């Protein structure tokens with residue numbers, strides 16, 4: 001080898017894709033995977049890109065579904081994960097589901113056969129040796145404890161999370177603002193000078209009582225033993241708080257004080273649910289204090305009883321599970337490099353994306369970015385109008401600085417892409433006025449078309465830069 005190798009740590013969804021992309025670009029790679037020498041609490045095999053739970057890559061509809069769009073973008077960029085998934089497909093309607101063993105075997109076969117990739121079966125149990133000048137850390141939600149500790153020591157207290165306590169996140173355009181209103185408690189101005197930073201949903205006594213009953217009765221997900229993490233008070237699940245007393249929530253996250261119903265100023269609410277802006281675009285809002293272990297079906301049912309949220313569309317539902325991830329907006333640059341030690345790049349779920357496809361997508365970019373750097377080529381991540389670019393934006397800057405809720409992992413969704421509102425047709429080809437749901441679909445299709453156009457323009461620019 002004439003070039004020094006890029007070291008990829010972790011042969012999961014992200015690491016396999018990163019190794020493949022870097023090698024395809026012409027850079028030699030050593031892929032370090034600790035299985036089978038050391039296992040995780042979830043992996044069962046020693047195959048690369050093992051899917052630890054469901055066998056689905058979710059919707060394959062690129063026109064109307066953001067993860068389908070991500071599939072399409074990755075296929076255009078020679079993704080090994082998508083190629084192996086397409087070969088291992090099993091029937092699943094509009095979803096892309098795979099035979100998990102066949103899929104993992106195909107990824108393993110392609111990586112093993114690549115002339116520029118060497119696989120080393122070993123745990124990297126601390127910071128990589130100083131002479132590894134280009135490293136991609138793709139060790140996932142179950143990063144081995146020794147490496148997690150080394151990253152924590154390097155980045156500082158509070159910059160690496162070990163589990164997710166997530167409150168649901170809702171698309172702004174599905175909130176009924178004829179019921180809800182914008183106001184901060186006591187009209188207090190935030191750092192940006194905004195005294196109307198929250199969206200408020202009021203409840204009367206009967207609605208509150210029914211809500212508490214539904215919360216306590218709803219089915220909950222139980223932690224597996226290996227997920228046995230203690231709660232700390234800042235992120236108690238809402239149903240655990242409700243179990244401490246029927247009034248607890250009314251004195252906690254649902255307290256009605258300091259707020260006046262803009263639609264009916266004389267009416268005093270018995271309890272109020274607040275939503276806080278979640279992304280810089282202002283398209284996504286999280287339910288403040290509503291981290292929950294309710295099962296997903298129960299969450300949509302129970303939370304849609306909240307006035308103003310009766311038609312809520314959830315960008316993600318709440319949950320609590322083991323997950324190692326960085327405070328990426330603070331720690332990573334747009335090249336996915338650790339600011340304090342730029343030889344270390346991060347990829348996959350450890351950067352704060354969520355899901356097989358998203359993890360592989362960030363692996364794809366990390367591999368290309370590392371290879372370009374190694375080969376002396378200039379390369380930027382794709383624009384935020386693409387699904388891949390929107391993910392990079394989310395993890396490196398799309399979330400709001402300075403708000404109390406910390407950065408939370410996220411699946412790809414259209415709310416992470418800049419809105420396309422103005423261009424959405426109001427009428428069908430036959431002149432009929434489009435219903436809101438039809439307009440929503442039309443808007444998604446336009447956003448997908450824009451994404452693929454912009455991705456192609458980016459690919460074109462990258463190809464000509466590489467040829468220079």
Ligand SMILES: Cc1cc2nc3c(=O)[nH]c(=O)nc-3n(C[C@H](O)[C@H](O)[C@H](O)COP(=O)(O)OP(=O)(O)OC[C@H]3O[C@@H](n4cnc5c(N)ncnc54)[C@H](O)[C@@H]3O)c2cc1C
Pocket residue numbers: 009010011012013014015032033034035039040042043049050051052053054055122123124125138139140141142143144147322347348349350354355356357359360
């Ligand atoms: C229990 C569980 C269930 C999940 N279910 C789903 C699901 O149904 N659908 C979905 O989309 N996502 C699911 N996820 C999320 C899923 O893990 C990620 O979407 C995806 O696998 C992340 O890809 P990754 O490459 O970042 O991590 P992984 O695929 O986990 O790969 C990380 C790799 O790094 C290796 N590794 C760790 N530490 C070291 C080290 N120090 N040295 C060398 N190698 C190391 C591990 O062995 C592993 O192979 C689940 C996660 C968990 C934990």
